[in-house]
Amino acid sequence: MRSVAVVGTGQTKHARRRDDVSQAELVREAADAALADADMCAEDIEAVLIGNMELFEGRGLPELWVGGGAYGTGKPVMKVATGGTSGTSTAIAAFHQVGSGLFDRVLAVGFEKHSEGHTQTGMALTDPFWDRAVASGALGNFALSVSQYVAAGHATEDQAALVAVKARRNAARNPHAHLQMPDLTVDEVLASKMLAHPLRMLDMCPQSDGAAAIIVASDAVAREHNPRPAWVKATATRHDQCYIGDLDRRLLSMRTLRDASAHAYTQAGITDPVRDLDVAEIYEPCTYAELAWYEALGFCEAGEAGRLVEKGVTSMTGALPVNPSGGVLSTNPVGASGVIRVAEAACQIHGRAGQRQVERADLALATGYGVYAWADVVVLGSEP
Template sequence: MPYKVQPGVIGCAIRPAIVGRDRSLEEVIYDTTRQALTDAGITMDDVDGIIVACNDQLDGRAISVMMASAAVGGVDRDVLSTPSGSEHAFIMGALRVASGQFRTQLVVAWSPTEASSMPEAERLAADPYFHRRLPLDELSAHALQATALQHAVPGVDDVAAAVLAKNRRHGDLAYPDRSGRATAGPARWPLIAGSTTRPVTGCVALVLATADFIAQRNIAAVAWLHGMGWATEPSFLGDRDLGSAPALQAAAEQAYTEAGITDPLTQLDVVEITDATPYAELLAYEALGLSSRLDWADQVGKGTFSQGGRLPVNLSGGVQTFNPVFCTGLIRLAEIANQVRGHAGAHQQQNARLGLAQAASGFAMQYQAAIVFGRDRDNRGRGART
C-alpha cells in the first residue's frame, strides 16, 4: 500500500430498505451506527472521528449534518461531512486513517424518501441555466446514457435485459423475504418499465481502523484496503461522451495499481457495481477491465458474472433490489467488505478473498470510485484464481 498506515474495515451495518414510520430519521441513523459498532466489537469511546455523507436536498433541510451529529455520536467528537456522494465519505475516512493521525473512523450515510418530489430535489444539483430546464434528474441522465450506448453498441438492449434478470435473481436469493424491496420505477425512454427501481429509505455505516488497533483488539474479521481510486467527469453533459465511462477507467487504474491487480477478471473473487440501470453495469464492465463491449453478449450469456460464474457481480442484487439513492454507493463498498470478511450472509461468495466495489453517483455516473478489499493484509501480487 502507498499509504503510511493500511486501513481495514472492521464493522459494517447495511440497512438498504427501512420500512414503516415507527422510527425517526435520527433514530434510524442511531440504530445503524450502533449496529456497525457492535459488529466491530467496539464502543463509541473508541471512535476518533466521524465522516457523515448526507444530502440537504434529499433530506429536505439545511445543513443536515447538524441534525445527525448527536445520532452518530458526534457530540464533543471530530465530525466531517461530504454532500457529493456516500462513497466519498469512505474515501475521506480511509485517508484519515491512512495518514496515521487517527486510529479509527466511523463512516455513516443515509438516504430518506421524505422529499415531496425526488426528481425536483435532484434537479437542484443541476446547473440552473440549461440542465434544470431539460428538466434533468438522475433518471433522465440514465436514460440519455442508455440512448448513447444503444447508438454505440447494436443489440445492447438484449444484453441489458439479461443483466437486469441476473441482478433480480441475485436479489431474490440474497433477500428472499423481500421486506422493503424496491418496486419497479417509472419508465423514461429508452429505459423500459421495470429496468429501474423506486427510491427507498436506507442507511449504512462502516468502521475503519489501523492495523495496530486491529492487532491490539485481536479483531479477526477484517476487510483490508488494498487499492482505492476516484475520478470525476465534467458536470455539463454536452462535454461528455455518455457512451463510455472514462472517470471509472481512471479510478480503476489507480485502485488496481495500488492493489497489484493486472488481470481483474481472474484475480478478483467478487464484485459489486452500482447498477442504477443495466446499461450502467455494462459500462462498468468495460471501464473496470472485466469485459470489452465486444464480449458483453458472450460473457453475460454464458453466466460469467452470475452466481456460480467465473466472477460473480452484484450477489446482493445491487440497486435493482434496493435503491436508497444517496447511500447506495457506500452500500456497494460495505457489501464487498462483508464478502471478504465472510459476513455477507445468504449471498456469501465461498472463499471470497479479494473483492472490488464500484460506486457511481451524480448525473450519468459523473462521480466514480473503485475500491479493492482483501481478506489478507498483504495481498499484493496475488495471482489468478485456480
C-alpha cells in the first residue's frame, strides 16, 4: 500500500444544541474547515465518506440528506457504520481508498445531532427476542461492566473522578469542546448525580451536536498540501460477538482493543507505547473505560491504571498525554467522535493544536470504541 496521510482537519463548535444549523449545514461547516486547513477546494475532493448513527436523528438514509453538505454531489459517496467506532472506521475506510490507489484526495466526515432526535430510541431497539425488555442503553451496559472492573480492584471512584477532572480541564483549552470545566474538582465529580451505580453524571460522556472532517491524501499530494502531514503508520479494527453476555469480564479482558492495538503496534514498530507514543486520543465513553483502555492498550499492567492517572502520567505534562482535546467525556456527537479522535491526533502531528498542543508530537494514537463489539486503532506519525 502506498503512503497515505491526513493533511487537513476541521471541526464544528460542539454543543448540547446547534439549532443555528441543519444537519447538512453542520457537515458543511466541518468540511469547509478541513478543506481550508488542507488548502484545497471542494473540486479537489474525489470521494466522500460519511460516519453517522442513523437511528439517532430519526431520519432514514442520513448519507442522502447530508451528502451534498459534504460536497458529495457527482462523486462516490458512502456511509460507514460500526456503532461508536463509525467515525474511526470512516477514517480507516478513507485510508484504504487512498492507499489502494483508487483516489488521491478523500474527505471523511462524521456527524451527529443528538438534540434533534431521540438517542434512547436507537439504543433501546436491541435484539427483539433477547434483551429488549431489559436493555438500559450505554449507561446500563457500562454500569454492569464497571461493577466487575471495580470488584476486581482495578479502580476506585476517586481514581475515576481524576479522569473526569483531567478530561474537562483539558477541554477548557479546546475551542471546539462541548463541556469545558477548567475548575472541576474530584469532590464535584463525586457529588454529581448517581445515574447507574457506580456511574455518576460526571463519569459519563455528554450527548453533543457536532461534526468533524479529515482530508486524506496520497504521498505526493500530501506533501504539497501540508508541511507536516500526519502519515498513517498503522490501522487495525476488531469485531466481537453481539450479545453483552457473550463477553466475560468485558472491561478486564477487552480482547477487541487488546488485539487491535497489538496488531497496530507491530505495524508501527511500537514496543513500549508510553515511551514511543507522544500523544493519544482514545475513545472513552466513561471515566472507568479510560482506565480499562490504559490496560488494554498496554499503557500499564493490569490493575495499575488508577495509579497511572494519580501519578499524572497521562496528563498534559505527563509522559503520555491522553486526550488533550478533553476526549469523548467532554464532546460526544457519536458519529463524529471517532473522526474527532483521528483529527485531534493528526492536528497534534501537524503542530496545529493551539493551546492543547503537546511538545514533539511525532507519533500519535487514536482509538474507537463501538458498543462492546468493535475496537479501532490508528497510529499516525510525522514520517511516512
